[in-house]
Amino acid sequence: MKKIFTAFILLMFIKAHAQQHNFSDKYVVPSDTLVQQKLAHWQDIKFGLLMHWGTYSEWGIVESWSICPEDEGWTQRRGPYAANYFDYVKAYENLQTTFNPTKFDPDKWAAAAKDAGMKYVVFTTKHHDGFCMFDTKQTDYKITSPKTPFSTNPKANVAKEVFDAFRKDGFMIGAYFSKPDWHCPYYWWPYFPPKDRNVNYDPKKYPERWNDFKNYTYSQIQELMTGYGKMDILWLDGGWVRPKSTIDTSVEWQRGIVYDQDIDMARIAKMARQNQPGLLVVDRTVSGEFENYVTPEQTIPATPMEHPWESCITMGNSWSYVPHDHYKSTNDLVHMLLKIISRGGNFLLNIGPSPEGDWSDTAYSRLKEIGVWMKVHGNGVYNTIPLAPYEDGNIVYLQSKDKKNMYVYVLSDKTNDVILPASITLSNIVVNKKSKIVLLDSPKEKIKFKSEGGSTVISIPSKLQNKVAGNYAVAFKITQ
Template identity: 60%
Template structure:
């Protein structure tokens, strides 16, 4: 086994996740529950959150779960000595439970770093598609707290609870990621049949008793998370192929492979979740209807604003899961993504993947520190902001405050840019009187005047120099209403 792991790790170095497309759903249904509406509005104000994919797959440093799936796609390909021996590979993968021992696990360290970077909510993978539970489920022994897992003897073995408690102490909203498909349980991939693809491997209509067992299994696991893990603000459900067949959108390529009815009774799950967690946001990804309270474009930013609540989930590195020697995006790119997303009315959920010992790469901490330094100066234009037309002009992106009496213009600076321009032309907000224009972080007064529907701004020579860590400058434009 040691030789196998060494060979597999060697082949997996540098392997990067190829993002699966998750389209935004049409026909958004606004929630009607006042508590959900309130929670959703609060969430929209937070703007910046932390995502964490973590499981036994980090032991090998491979893409999360997908190598178990018999589909020939970039993110599903197996590597290592058992690549051509599917069942031996599955056995070796599931035996990672016996080796996964993240002794450096310290969720307070993560929470403090995320808070300092300006993050306001967290979404953690309690269970990915492989079925390994990072919480103390009573429905399966394929979990981190089972005696087969060496970390089960650690007093902090119930990882999800420890993470939620640590981040809750730092006033984060708490999100529980949960995979609806479970490729470990015999109620979804029945060993009587070989799995063919990501979907259930039997016909639920032909074997309704077995499908009911899967529905009960899923309901009970989600109920545990809603009962025993403190206040949960978001139930983030992944695996959109587990859905009523009638909701399949055949214009979306990956949904064309859904051929069977996989209804898990979301009304029953949602009613239970909201009884135990009043006001909880439910994100049934890519399944349009009343249980997709916000949409989740993955590894992408919409080209224009969406008129519904949305969140781009994107990776700090190239992979959602831990991969050795992953390439982390520079802080400048992350700040620019944040500005673009917020200017279009969305939230930014940035993924950082812990490694097998239970900590992030030191580079991730450095990135968060750099982001936090910029946020400290410019967060006023990010948090609780709203979009405003024209949203962007070239490299300038706009937001406005809730009262709509202040507009923020973010000027994005590419690496190597050393000076602001000597003058700017920005659009004038209609129906209000311009009161003041200032460059945030500078004590110098700007000279400005209105010309037709524009504001002409002159930046003094002394105020034009840019420090290397000034990834974007923020112009604050204040108005009064007559």
């Protein structure tokens, strides 16, 4: 049953997810100094990897959402079991008995991500469907269950293997964890059929059952915070699991939350930080003290934001593995990175592993090409902050954190090649006569400039004019 979404369904999925993960301006600055320090470091490293992986990759479908009984473009069922919801769920959950990703090699992933210049990783320990990619003691619906053929593999505890491999290569480590769990009987009680993504009973009417779910969630997160090495980020998804008092009725998807789904984030965060001091907690879309940074999805804010943020964006069209998925070009990915960091954000780029346990050749190729570019431009990416006017046509502005250097990027047009004109005008940038300008892509070339009328004009050496100066984007480093 290897069915894939049509281009239309993928487009609907992307649009819907971009819309439903809104971000608020009600940011609360962390009071814990260790959290502040880790957050500052996280903001400096800019570029991370996200991976959505689970049994759903076997069918090449959207992660989890096809078992959600909502009539949306991204929840549509496909294949021989689609006609009956309950038959479909049974077949979906039975994927556990065939999931066997024998090509799984997290060291290979870590090496490719490191070479691309990525500095942190966020891995899906559990998505909304409830299948656990770690050795939880709370359920048998997991990768290490005897029901799962991969359980006999020495690397069966997938999350631990991923975290260990990336940690060894110096990455900050993030655990994605879904607050809703559509397999757990304490969230979707089998007594009632589920109606939508939300809990299918009233927690106030059945407080003992809801308390069981809170403890289930707490216990699983405790396992991740105590048995999987040093953790830096707890990345919590499923923003409809939230206190009713936090619902923003101006947001369409939040208007569908009927019940109070408070899982006691204060208790969870306290426990997590007792075990992992300085841990960043990201309770997505639930503004307040447990959303240490906000996470606009499949979108880039138009202007800088005053508080920490991260754009999570797919390399392909889908979050999870889809055969023959369309991947964004390296040119587009580099431009996204620069536009995101010019607005003060981080770029979390998602790749979905295959059911065999590997990435597509295209994904590796993209990372390799990004890595070649980053080896020249890394100093103009890491430890930078926004510089007005941020973006002007095909020019992107950044400055070093200590404000001693400015980085002016000239983006390519419709191809990978950057063709430089005779001169470039930097709007609202004034450079003093003692400043030095170096083109990072041709550092031996002498660059002349003059400031006039509140702007600076850079003269391009004749040998570089109307020729390919570099790929994707070239950078002028201005030292004051």
